Amino acid sequence: MPKKDLQTLKGFRDFLPEKALEREKVFETIRSVFQKYGFLPLETPVLEYKEILSGKYGGEGEKLMYQFRDRGQRDVAMRYDLTVPLARVVAQYQSELAMPFKRYQIAPVWRADNTQKGRYREFYQCDVDVVGSDSITADAEIIACINEALQSLGIKDVVIRINNRKILDALLQNSGIPKNKILDAMRIIDKLEKIGEPKVREELALLGIKTKGRQDLFETLNATFEDPKEISVHLEAVPGAGELAAVVEILLEWGIKNYQIDLTLARGLDYYTGTIFEIILPDAPQYGSIAGGGRYDNLIGMFTSPNPLLSKERAKGEVPQPSRKAMAGTAAVGGSIGVDRLLAALEELELIKYDLVSDVLVCNLAEELEEQYLAVTKQLRDSGIKTDFYYSPDKLDKQLKYADKKNINFAVIIGQDEQKKSEATVKNLSTGKQEKVKQKDLSKFLKK
Amino acid sequence: MPKKDLQTLKGFRDFLPEKALEREKVFETIRSVFQKYGFLPLETPVLEYKEILSGKYGGEGEKLMYQFRDRGQRDVAMRYDLTVPLARVVAQYQSELAMPFKRYQIAPVWRADNTQKGRYREFYQCDVDVVGSDSITADAEIIACINEALQSLGIKDVVIRINNRKILDALLQNSGIPKNKILDAMRIIDKLEKIGEPKVREELALLGIKTKGRQDLFETLNATFEDPKEISVHLEAVPGAGELAAVVEILLEWGIKNYQIDLTLARGLDYYTGTIFEIILPDAPQYGSIAGGGRYDNLIGMFTSPNPLLSKERAKGEVPQPSRKAMAGTAAVGGSIGVDRLLAALEELELIKYDLVSDVLVCNLAEELEEQYLAVTKQLRDSGIKTDFYYSPDKLDKQLKYADKKNINFAVIIGQDEQKKSEATVKNLSTGKQEKVKQKDLSKFLKK
Numbered sequence A, B: 001m002p003k004k005d006l007q008t009l010k011g012f013r014d015f016l017p018e019k020a021l022e023r024e025k026v027f028e029t030i031r032s033v034f035q036k037y038g039f040l041p042l043e044t045p046v047l048e049y050k051e052i053l054s055g056k057y058g059g060e061g062e063k064l065m066y067q068f069r070d071r072g073q074r075d076v077a078m079r080y081d082l083t084v085p086l087a088r089v090v091a092q093y094q095s096e097l098a099m100p101f102k103r104y105q106i107a108p109v110w111r112a113d114n115t116q117k118g119r120y121r122e123f124y125q126c127d128v129d130v131v132g133s134d135s136i137t138a139d140a141e142i143i144a145c146i147n148e149a150l151q152s153l154g155i156k157d158v159v160i161r162i163n164n165r166k167i168l169d170a171l172l173q174n175s176g177i178p179k180n181k182i183l184d185a186m187r188i189i190d191k192l193e194k195i196g197e198p199k200v201r202e203e204l205a206l207l208g209i210k211t212k213g214r215q216d217l218f219e220t221l222n223a224t225f226e227d228p229k230e231i232s233v234h235l236e237a238v239p240g241a242g243e244l245a246a247v248v249e250i251l252l253e254w255g256i257k258n259y260q261i262d263l264t265l266a267r268g269l270d271y272y273t274g275t276i277f278e279i280i281l282p283d284a285p286q287y288g289s290i291a292g293g294g295r296y297d298n299l300i301g302m303f304t305s306p307n308p309l310l311s312k313e314r315a316k317g318e319v320p321q322p323s324r325k326a327m328a329g330t331a332a333v334g335g336s337i338g339v340d341r342l343l344a345a346l347e348e349l350e351l352i353k354y355d356l357v358s359d360v361l362v363c364n365l366a367e368e369l370e371e372q373y374l375a376v377t378k379q380l381r382d383s384g385i386k387t388d389f390y391y392s393p394d395k396l397d398k399q400l401k402y403a404d405k406k407n408i409n410f411a412v413i414i415g416q417d418e419q420k421k422s423e424a425t426v427k428n429l430s431t432g433k434q435e436k437v438k439q440k441d442l443s444k445f446l447k448k
Helices: A017-036 A059-064 A083-092 A136-152 A165-174 A179-190 A197-207 A211-221 A228-234 A241-253 A339-348 A367-382 A396-405 A416-420 A439-447 B017-036 B059-064 B083-092 B136-152 B165-174 B179-190 B197-207 B211-221 B229-234 B241-253 B339-348 B367-382 B396-405 B416-420 B439-447
Strands: A047-049 A067-069 A075-078 A101-110 A122-131 A159-164 A259-261 A275-280 A289-295 A332-338 A360-362 A387-389 A410-413 A423-428 A434-438 B047-049 B067-069 B075-078 B101-110 B122-131 B159-164 B259-261 B275-280 B289-295 B332-338 B360-362 B387-389 B410-413 B423-428 B434-438
Touching: A017 A101, A017 A122, A017 A136, A017 A339, A017 B017, A067 B067, A083 A101, A083 A122, A122 A136, A122 A339, A136 A159, A136 A241, A136 A275, A136 A289, A136 A332, A159 A165, A159 A241, A165 A179, A165 A211, A165 A241, A179 A197, A197 A211, A228 A241, A241 A259, A241 A275, A241 B367, A289 A339, A332 A339, A360 A367, A360 A396, A367 A387, A367 A416, A367 A439, A367 B241, A396 A410, A410 A439, A416 A423, A423 A439, A434 A439, B017 B101, B017 B122, B017 B136, B017 B339, B083 B101, B083 B122, B122 B136, B122 B339, B136 B159, B136 B241, B136 B275, B136 B289, B136 B332, B159 B165, B159 B241, B165 B179, B165 B211, B165 B241, B179 B197, B197 B211, B229 B241, B241 B259, B241 B275, B289 B339, B332 B339, B360 B367, B360 B396, B367 B387, B367 B416, B367 B439, B396 B410, B410 B439, B416 B423, B423 B439, B434 B439
Parallel strands: A159 A259, A360 A387, A360 A410, B159 B259, B360 B387, B360 B410
Antiparallel strands: A047 A075, A067 A075, A101 A122, A122 A332, A159 A275, A275 A289, A289 A332, A410 A423, A423 A434, B047 B075, B067 B075, B101 B122, B122 B332, B159 B275, B275 B289, B289 B332, B410 B423, B423 B434
16 A cells, blocks of 8 residues: 555544554643542443434534444444433432432544534543432532643643523513524524624624614623622622522632633523533633533433423423423533633633653664663663663664664664773753763662 | 432443543553654554454354444444454555554453453453564563563563464374364463363363373473573474574573463464463462463454455364565564553552652641742642642641542641741652742752
8 A cells, every 4th residue: 555545534633653642641730630529430431322313413513423233134323422321321320329310421422523623523521420420519610620620731721611501591581582592592692702792783683683672781781890799789689690699609608719700701502501600811812712511401302201402392492491490310511621722712811831741762882781771771671661662782872872763862772892891971962961870870860 | 310329330340530640650661662763653543343353253252242333324333452453454554654664552442341350341451463474583582571561560570371273283293183173282381370280181081182192292391491592492393393493592681581481381373383481480379370472473464365364274273374575565463551450560569659640738827828839830840840829818727638538648837937938838748848049949849
């Protein structure tokens, strides 16, 4: 096969060691924070019955899903997101799972989407969800653990924008818009940052909101709050205002002050029913929201109760308003970190640390010294130092080039001269500085 | 959708939190050992061009591969193993990779195989390979790092069986067997443990090895060695004997004594060209070999040079014997850990530790105490303790049941009485023992 034919499919990527290592490290950090918050991992198959995976999306998802008929004549599809498999697991193992079910899943999904603009057909999602609790504490916990995960990666400036879908809903209803246009109006408000307030007002006018209605709406939406207590004052008797205040109070209780209440935050997805949030990094604004999520009490029940998302009301464009208490069994709140954007932002912020890779290369200058090389390699590895050994004697230059390609920090060089004195030359490959060290002290020396 | 229709495809599995956590922990341990040996991760796509993935396997693989035509009319297939993607990466990024290329990949593969006997259609492979070095040290390093990975998981008794394919090859050629029957003979010898020596002798006779030839063959094969130096004496001038001795000497240099030289070890796969090894756990013998591998200098070059595996000689059943030096660029040695068997063995050996899961549940007895609960939860999490908080006030019994389901070790209980004294009751859920502790001292108390 000629080399030019060797390629991955469009929208699919290889991650060579340096990148793959970054990813592993980032996932590990995120996992350890999620676990500290009592979340446990879940793994589901890449392939599932198509009928199950296509439950949620309707026509659009159907089109983007990788699907085929397997040799057993089953219609199968590749995982399209991590939420539908979660819904299946909750329905299928109801009696086995500890409820509320707190799980995270960091795994690839596949969409045969347009590949322009950094969109990939194979990409990772990183989801953390609580299923089966209508407690507002769960909402706060999702936000808190994603916030901490991002901070644990070294990001200093993390901003959490918070709102509650019910508030926007109520405000729009009060604005005099026809009920079946509310979702459209939300999508318009969602574009606020992108197209600006005048344009949004214009589009809302076209939807049928009168001048006075628009006036009142934006007066309320543009409010800012110093203290969560002001929320209930400003939004007296507006559904969702109490929930929003409660989430913020819990965050404050946990010492989390890097939030902004933003009543214009709408989040594109239709299925949110309460708290919504997104996280932006002011130091890397070009990546937009790095994470986001909210409460979605209607979705997880899709396999256990009639699917309200596919109901007649839904078809008419009305926003579902279930009682949270009534749906406690499948009440759910969750968040998702955009892994590709996060990794790009971490690189931009120079938070990817190349001390991730091997620490030391033990060079190989002479066959008759192999015994020493093996002993030194063992000494370093036994003390936990990531150590690479150059297998065959070769020019030192070539070996240092290898070290450079692998981002190795130190070279341990033992030639006949060093060997006579039981020493080694340790070369710092970033500064070029070198020092003689007794062979027996190498691991002690390199550990500092 | 009725609950009975909610299921995974045959041969596909969900891993609920407890199992998923075991797996994560095991993978993490393995990864950290591989990294200590200077191996770095590689990630390749799940879907690739079918033409690339089917390069190696011929008819059999073709049949078992999940393949379909995507919407762009490309013939695509799901990853069948981790070796062919490695070969593609080595060919495609030749100039970018540090050579020798030392990589590991722990990832799922898919085969539409018969699902009986614990075989799955979606399962993980855990591969570690060195590409581009013909040094025998690389062979030893692969064995050493897999050995250490298994020991790091807590397995005390690990036995490495080692041989060299060239020895078996030479011995069979000397036994007077027709050249085109050598691979068949190896497959028969591979069954030695399963069917016993008399039966193997019988089958070899049918292949055309005469009585004297069989006699000599088994006399040599059944030799045991106290010291690697005896190998070259016993197998004077037999190709591969020097390599075998050299591998063992390096292992000894590294303090690895848990090996057995076994000249009857054949390893089923056709593509090995030198060192072969497998690892068994005497305390869990029913799982057979937990890991294995060897040198395969002919395979990685499949995309850069004419594929010797598909050559005419190969078709005639002759074993390829390339010069190791000549193929240094694509010389390769690697090993693979059987993840499913390993996890089953770890469970059998009671090496799966349930202190993996959350440490503490902060119980919730009264809404008016929520502030205290949140503060205690934060205190514990800040000190790194995995802490779950029960979101809504409920009967203590129900909360302890939740803790039990999640394998949580301690419950922190604060009722009105405890609150008055700024105390908490800490209940050890495995012993039932409980103690009063000052709230401010909780993390200190629980850390020990």
